[in-house]
Amino acid sequence: MxxxxxxxxxxxxxxxxxxxxxxxxxxxxxxxxxxxxxxxxxxxxxxxxxxxxxxxxxxxxxxxxxxxxxxxxxxxxxxxxxxxxxxxxxxxxxxxxxxxxxxxxxxxxxxxxxxxxxxxxxxxxxxxxxxxxxxxxxxxxxxNRSELADLVVDFRDPLFAAGSAEDAYKILYEADRWPERLAHVSRIDMTEDMPGIQFFDMDTTTSDGAPHTTRSVRICFPHSKIVYKQIGLPALLDAHTGHWLFTPTREGIIVESRHVAVIKRSMLSILGEGTTVEAARRYLRQALSTNSMTNLRIAKEFAEEQARA
Known part of the structure; x- marks a missing residue:
């Protein structure tokens, strides 16, 4: 939809x-x-x-x-x-x-x-x-509110890091370096013609080995938030948006990933004949969370390394 x-x-x-x-x-x-x-x-x-x-x-x-x-x-x-x-x-x-x-x-x-x-x-x-x-x-x-209640998958994954927002932000802002840092990202072609406005084409692999090519736009708010919207979507989705959020605490920082994905009901069969919306929701939650948590752990490791240096 x-x-x-x-x-x-x-x-x-x-x-x-x-x-x-x-x-x-x-x-x-x-x-x-x-x-x-x-x-x-x-x-x-x-x-x-x-x-x-x-x-x-x-x-x-x-x-x-x-x-x-x-x-x-x-x-x-x-x-x-x-x-x-x-x-x-x-x-x-x-x-x-x-x-x-x-x-x-x-x-x-x-x-x-x-x-x-x-x-x-x-x-x-x-x-x-x-x-x-x-x-x-x-x-x-x-x-369409009733159908959207079934098709919209909206979740957040937070992770604590004993470091600074500046350092955690750096890793997630530098998306052009993800292929060398993240195993599930094989290619990114990124442009930033206006400061803080990024466009990139990205090839990724989900945890089950499925390849995806997407195009995204990101708006970067230094050291506090990066929001994104996929404008070139995988076949299963009608929309995919989200954010990386950086919230300082007295002990360090909470780095949070948010995904909002809208399932395309007509494409459920690409996950296998007879796939239900509930099965697609479980698949998306697992696949999206697995990849973004990898990003968060890299950001955590870097921020904590810098804090110890």
């Missing part, structure tokens, strides 16, 4: 209660795996019924751009107003999500947007593309 809906108009009706839709719009975390275009979204609660959201999006020609929105919630009125911050790439864009309960289990979603503050045609086109993608993504996520 993948979000491949045609571009929507100003509104769409979905089979979901209004409260479910409102909660989905408020929670930006699912955007990175529900939307084909969104790499990462970060939400900061700024006050009662208010937040600030930063969204990083990838274009069709593989450019990454971001925007910052301030939002105000009217839960009773089923509305969310937003305006792009002065420092946003789409500064001045404003609008509103408006939800109308058609019935107890059906909701009309309207997304209004005013781009009159923008002066360039490229910025207007970018804002309109983002509006269409957000509306489509929310409609898809709300309307």
């Amino acid at each position: 993948v979000n491949t809906q045609a571009p929507l108009g100003d509104s769409v009706v979905v089979d979901a209660p209004a409260k479910v839709v409102l909660d989905l719009i408020a929670d930006t975390d699912p955007l990175h795996y529900l939307s084909p275009a969104i790499v990462y979204a970060e939400r900061d609660i700024t006050g009662p019924a208010q937040d600030s959201v930063t969204v990083w999006t990838i274009t069709e020609d593989e450019r990454v751009w971001s925007r910052i929105q301030h939002r105000t919630f009217d839960a009773d009125g089923l509305r969310i107003a937003f305006e792009d911050a002065p420092e946003s790439t789409l500064a001045g864009v404003r609008g509103e999500w408006i939800l109308r309960a058609v019935s107890d289990d059906k909701t009309e979603i309207e997304l209004r947007q005013d781009t009159s503050a923008l002066t360039g045609s490229e910025a207007v086109a970018r804002a309109e593309s983002a509006r269409s993608d957000l509306l489509s993504t929310v409609a898809f996520g709300a309307g």
